[in-house]
Amino acid sequence: MKVTLPKPNRTFGPADVLGLVGLVGLLIARYIPVARLVPFWGCVLRETTGWPCLGCGLTRVADRVAHFNFAGAWDANPLGTVAALFFALMVVVMVLHLVFAMPIPQLHLSPTEWHWARIAVATVVLLNYAWVVVKAKFPSLLT
Structure with missing residues (x-):
C-alpha cells in the first residue's frame, strides 16, 4: 500500500463528488420525508416475501443520521x-478541499491488496445482511 499527498489544490475530484452526493442525500433525508411522500416507496421484496433485501433500512438510516439519531x-x-457517516465525513473533506485547498491523500493498492479488499467488503456486506435478516425474521435471537 502506498499513500501519496498531492500539492494543495482546489481541483474537483472523486472525493468531492462523494461529498456532494453526501450533502445532497443528507439534506434530502433531513428535510424531505421521501418515504411518506412517494406512494410506492418501500421494499418490494420484503412486502412480497417478508424477507428483507440487502438495502432494507437504508431510508431509515439516512433519515436518522440526518437527524443525529x-x-x-x-x-x-x-x-x-457506516456508509452514511462516511458520506458525512466526505462533506467535511469536500469543504476543506474546495475552500482551503487541503490536499486529499491518494491511496494506491497493489493487485493483491485490491483482491483482499474486495473479499473484505463482500464479507462485511454478507455479515450485515445476515444481521438484517436475523433482526427482521428472528428477532428473538437478538435478545
Whole structure:
C-alpha cells in the first residue's frame, strides 16, 4: 500500500463528488420525508416475501443520521450507518478541499491488496445482511 499527498489544490475530484452526493442525500433525508411522500416507496421484496433485501433500512438510516439519531440508524442497518457517516465525513473533506485547498491523500493498492479488499467488503456486506435478516425474521435471537 502506498499513500501519496498531492500539492494543495482546489481541483474537483472523486472525493468531492462523494461529498456532494453526501450533502445532497443528507439534506434530502433531513428535510424531505421521501418515504411518506412517494406512494410506492418501500421494499418490494420484503412486502412480497417478508424477507428483507440487502438495502432494507437504508431510508431509515439516512433519515436518522440526518437527524443525529445514530443509535436508531445503527439499529436499522449497521453497514448503512457506516456508509452514511462516511458520506458525512466526505462533506467535511469536500469543504476543506474546495475552500482551503487541503490536499486529499491518494491511496494506491497493489493487485493483491485490491483482491483482499474486495473479499473484505463482500464479507462485511454478507455479515450485515445476515444481521438484517436475523433482526427482521428472528428477532428473538437478538435478545
